[in-house]
Amino acid sequence: MSAAARWLQLPIDLTLVAIAWWLAFWLRFNLDTPDEFQAMMLSTLPWPLLGFGFSLLAWGVYRHIWRYTSVAELTRLVYGVAFAGLLTTAAVLMLRVEFFPRSVLLLHPMLALLLLGAARTSARLLLGKRTQPASFGKPLLLVGSVQDAAAALPALRGARLWSPVGIVSPIANEKGRTLQGLQVLGALSELPHIAERTHAAAALVVSAAGSHARREALVCASEAGLPLLTMPRPDEWLRVAAGQPRRIELEDLLGRAPVALDxxxxxxxxxxxxxxxxxxxxxxxxxxxxxxxxxxxxxxxxxxxxxxxxxxxxxxxxxxxxxxxxxxxxxxxxxxxxxxxxxxxxxxxxxxxxxxxxxxxxxxxxxxxxxxxxxxxxxxxxxxxxxxxxxxxxxxxxxxxxxxxxxxxxxxxxxxxxxxxxxxxxxxxxxxxxxxxxxxxxxxxxxxxxxxxxxxxxxxxxxxxxxxxxxxxxxxxxxxxxxxxxxxxxxxxxxxxxxxxxxxxxxxxxxxxxxxxxxxxxxxxxxxxxxxxxxxxxxxxxxxxxxxxxxxxxxxxxxxxxxxxxxxxxxxxxxxxxxxxxxxxxxxxxxxxxxxxxxxx
Incomplete structure (x- = not known):
């Protein structure tokens, strides 16, 4: 996204803040705002716009790209909206606007957060889907528990070489569960059949280092005739491109945690x-x-x-x-x-x-x-x-x-x-x-x-x-x-x-x-x-x-x-x-x- 396109986010956000201001009055008066309060809403509108504009800029909300919005970005947005609500409240109270409905000051930040968050989530869903090709990599099976797979998926989402098609878990009761759209297709014993059914090109062993499950996963994946991959160790992230999967190496056969030395x-x-x-x-x-x-x-x-x-x-x-x-x-x-x-x-x-x-x-x-x-x-x-x-x-x-x-x-x-x-x-x-x-x-x-x-x-x-x-x-x-x-x-x-x-x-x-x-x-x-x-x-x-x-x-x-x-x-x-x-x-x-x-x- 270009810098110009990113700065278009601010006018969009301010428009949504104005809509939230109108909705707060509308809800306060049971969906029928009296004329005198409509005038009050318009006369006080610059204050929430200024407060939100300043606060969202100060909290660095616009450093993020909407299509990649995550929990971290939404958390920053919450802080920005909360601070903006405090600024708006302070401005309205200092102006001593006569008969101003105080509940609007409480409703507005909640409605603004709802609209701003919805805009970002929608952008991620729509823009991400539009820019992502239908098939952007070779089919890849994740071999390990749902918890282990969850740790590996963020790095895989940005890859173009591999496309996760399912999870094969050593935990029996995880079969049928889903993780970020990926289904647990079966147990390790079913791996050869699952690999044939999904046309998997490789197996990514995500089981924790040093675990019995990792050893079992390596053996089962090898018996399925699949090339074996693993995620890079922390000390390899600067050497392995973008932290993407790499071939299993000799040391991975043991996979124990590094020795802690005095x-x-x-x-x-x-x-x-x-x-x-x-x-x-x-x-x-x-x-x-x-x-x-x-x-x-x-x-x-x-x-x-x-x-x-x-x-x-x-x-x-x-x-x-x-x-x-x-x-x-x-x-x-x-x-x-x-x-x-x-x-x-x-x-x-x-x-x-x-x-x-x-x-x-x-x-x-x-x-x-x-x-x-x-x-x-x-x-x-x-x-x-x-x-x-x-x-x-x-x-x-x-x-x-x-x-x-x-x-x-x-x-x-x-x-x-x-x-x-x-x-x-x-x-x-x-x-x-x-x-x-x-x-x-x-x-x-x-x-x-x-x-x-x-x-x-x-x-x-x-x-x-x-x-x-x-x-x-x-x-x-x-x-x-x-x-x-x-x-x-x-x-x-x-x-x-x-x-x-x-x-x-x-x-x-x-x-x-x-x-x-x-x-x-x-x-x-x-x-x-x-x-x-x-x-x-x-x-x-x-x-x-x-x-x-x-x-x-x-x-x-x-x-x-x-x-x-x-x-x-x-x-x-x-x-x-x-x-x-x-x-x-x-x-x-x-x-x-x-x-x-x-x-x-």
Whole structure:
């Protein structure tokens, strides 16, 4: 609407104010205004016109376009009319108009509000309908409750690419209800039929992040063969055009609320300090480095055995944080002298130990001794360096596979936790703690990169078992909770993360296929059977453990039997085992130190 057209609103409004003034007199005298009061009505008319003109302009009523009138604009109009009524009343009373009917002063603002509001509502209905094409976008189904759909509809109304045609709700008693002209067409189980009937081109999943309904909606929508969309997260609104729907991304499969961090506490812990990260080139280690850099670390010492990984990290951090002093070392945590020499140069206040072998099948066969040398001896070496130099904190990145382990990798990480607790007794000045969590979505060695490669090749996507489930979290979420645990943790504590609801791997495979724009007919899923040492489900707590709450809702402390180990004997056995011990001997020794470890002899 042009500026000239917008200013035509004022004469229209003043005409309606005059009509309301006449109606107020007319109603006051029972639909028959005497002649003398008609003259009074005309003589006093300039005052309500002036009062309303001034008040409506002052309240910014004409900044809004009538065809887009909403509750906010009507609310502003109410304030403007109320203020104008007060001005008119004051003017009439000050003029001391003889025999003026006081009830007119009460009736007029109500009638004026009714007429002005009706004009705007009519403009929205008529002009909006006239300018909107009959079919202005692809048909879109909203998948979620009526409440969730209501939050998404305002952004969709201004879109031209998508046209909502109905709602599919997980709540049974919502079927048949309507929301702003959209009907709830049925339940999630009916989605394939509804999609066919409405010729929907896509499904917009509007269920709340982190809810079971969202997970169910994603699975059902993928089974219906529809492309999956979602509304952008708050942090994406500046990057996603006009806040319009976007494709479901990997992180949306979890959809949990962002981690709430103690920003002040972490700044006090990290800002201006020196921090050392082992395994810095890995998925978790590199994200830890990004988060640590964000909190203003003065000097970040990055250690990784992979030359390529540490080079990539160096390039990224130098560009993103040019003010930070970054030191990038290729070193192996299995060499304590090298690690100690690096740490002595910079005297870090905090060390995060992320270096580890984590691939279960690789460590289960042919490489058992390598898991012990890196995961156990590497942890012992790093922890003793931290204690020797009097660091404030040492944080071990552990895993849910350390709970009731059924494989060598999990047993080695559980033994690493026990070794850490033994070192904590040697160096009371340093806080030693461990953080357990499950699979990290998209990390190297996880199923997601494997599935992505298999989908790119046209399949099949290999899943070991139709009922296998895993806990997942995003890499930034995992790294942030590690930092939070490092801030609040006391020595010898083992933290357990809230991993949310477990995800069926077969559902994850289906969703990734859908994200690629294909179906299971295009990319089949094949079940290959459980691999050696693999569980159907993961646990975050051993049978004899309980948890205690912490100030952070997503972190709990595992409390259980403190199984002491003799660190010197651990070192002696691993060194004595040599480069190629018998696998049965390795497993038998692990069972002697980790009683909950169960595997084939």
């Amino acid at each position: 920003e002040k506490g972490l700044s006090e812990l990290i800002a201006g300090q020196t921090v050392l990260v082992t395994g810095a080139g890995g998925s978790i280690g590199s994200e830890l480095c990004r988060q640590i850099a964000r909190f203003g670390v003065a000097r970040l010492v990055c250690v990784d055995v992979s030359e390529y990984a540490i080079y990539q990290l160096e390039q990224e951090l130098r560009e993103a944080h040019p003010q930070m002093q970054g030191l990038y070392y290729t070193a192996n945590v299995r060499e304590p002298e090298r690690l100690l020499a690096i740490a002595q140069l910079y005297r870090p206040a905090v060390m995060f130990h992320a270096a580890a072998y984590k691939h279960v099948p690789l460590m289960e066969s042919l490489n058992e001794i390598e898991a012990l040398r890196t995961n156990v001896l590497g942890t012992l070496n790093a922890a003793r360096v931290a204690g020797t130099l009097g660091m404030q904190r040492f944080v071990l990145i552990s895993t849910d596979k350390a709970v009731n382990p059924t494989n060598v990798m999990g047993a080695s990480k559980r033994l690493a936790e026990q070794v850490l607790q033994a070192v904590a007794g040697e160096f009371p000045a340093t806080r030693f703690m461990a953080v357990r969590f499950g699979n990290v979505l998209g990390s190297s060695g996880s199923v997601v990169p494997l599935f992505t490669q298999q989908i790119a090749r046209g399949g099949p996507v290999t899943v070991t078992h139709p009922d296998i489930v895993r806990y997942f979290m995003t890499i930034p979420e995992a790294a942030q909770l590690v930092l939070q645990a490092g801030l609040m943790g006391q020595t010898r504590q083992i933290f357990v993360m809230d991993m949310g609801e477990p995800v069926k791997i077969v559902d994850l495979a289906k969703l990734l296929i859908r994200l690629s724009g294909q179906t299971e007919q295009d990319v089949p899923i094949a079940f290959t059977g459980l691999r050696p040492g693999e569980k159907l489900y993961e646990e975050l707590l051993a049978n004899d453990e309980t948890t205690e709450p912490t100030p952070h809702p997503k972190l709990r402390v595992a409390k259980g039997a403190d199984t002491a180990v003799n660190a010197a004997e651990v070192v002696q056995w691993i060194h004595a085992a040599g480069p190629a011990p018998q696998a049965s001997d390795t497993r038998a020794w692990l069972r002697s130190l980790v009683p909950e470890y169960r595997s084939a002899p």
